[in-house]
Amino acid sequence: xxxxxxxxxxxxxxxxxxxxxxxxxxxxxxxxxxxxxxxxxxxxxxxxxxxxxxxxxxxxxxxxxxxxxxxxxxxxxxxxxxxxxxxxxxxxxxxxxxxxxxxxxxxxxxxxxxxxxxxxxxxxxxxxxxxxxxxxxxxxxxxxxxxxxxxxxxxxxxxxxxxxxxxxxxxxxxxxxxxxxxxxxxxxxxxxxxxxxxxxxxxxxxxxxx
Numbered sequence: 396x397x398x399x400x401x402x403x404x405x406x407x408x409x410x411x412x413x414x415x416x417x418x419x420x421x422x423x424x425x426x427x428x429x430x431x432x433x434x435x436x437x438x439x440x441x442x443x444x445x446x447x448x449x450x451x452x453x454x455x456x457x458x459x460x461x462x463x464x465x466x467x468x469x470x471x472x473x474x475x476x477x478x479x480x481x482x483x484x485x486x487x488x489x490x491x492x493x494x495x496x497x498x499x500x501x502x503x504x505x506x507x508x509x510x511x512x513x514x515x516x517x518x519x520x521x522x523x524x525x526x527x528x529x530x531x532x533x534x535x536x537x538x539x540x541x542x543x544x545x546x547x548x549x550x551x552x553x554x555x556x557x558x559x560x561x562x563x564x565x566x567x568x569x570x571x572x573x574x575x576x577x578x579x580x581x582x583x584x585x586x587x588x589x590x591x592x593x594x595x596x597x598x599x600x601x602x603x604x605x
Contacts, residue, residue: 405479406469411459420455423492425484427505440589448593452600481512496520514538525549529565546573551581
């Protein structure tokens with residue numbers, strides 16, 4: 396069972412869970428959830444299954460509720476505040492696991508937060524984006540587009556928010572190293588395919604030698 400933790404965020408308490416692997420972790424991961432105003436939480440199925448994939452691959456994973464979600468204090472801040480929440484979570488995991496590589500991961504809105512924040516944080520060494528909304532208005536991925544850190548992406552073939560052809564265009568503009576996994580017939584929320592997200596993450600992490 397994941398352990399419940401309270402983080403000190405810039406807008407107050409942040410409700411969080413930490414899932415641990417068997418044995419010594421190989422990396423510490425902060426995992427961000429989808430858009431709060433559309434029901435996203437740290438318990439969203441794709442986040443849950445993605446976390447399990449990281450854990451099976453040997454990672455310690457912190458998932459948390461952004462400000463105003465669940466028991467987290469504050470209110471939705473349109474992205475800027477949520478990036479500060481994510482930084483607070485990175486601070487927490489960096490202090491808790493100072494000798495481990497620190498990785499940044501997220502799903503949908505959370506992918507935008509994780510990729511853009513992790514790209515410019517010198518402590519973060521690897522980036523994971525699950526269905527990042529790369530063509531949605533208001534989402535700037537300029538940090539990600541210039542990052543030379545290893546970047547892993549998981550995308551649904553039938554994503555209705557970020558069509559696959561748009562993801563391929565975005566991906567083609569990214570510097571190496573990078574890898575993109577496509578999940579057949581999956582939509583943006585990966586309905587009916589969330590376990591495949593976890594399996595894809597597990598495979599990516601186990602194959603990664605960095």
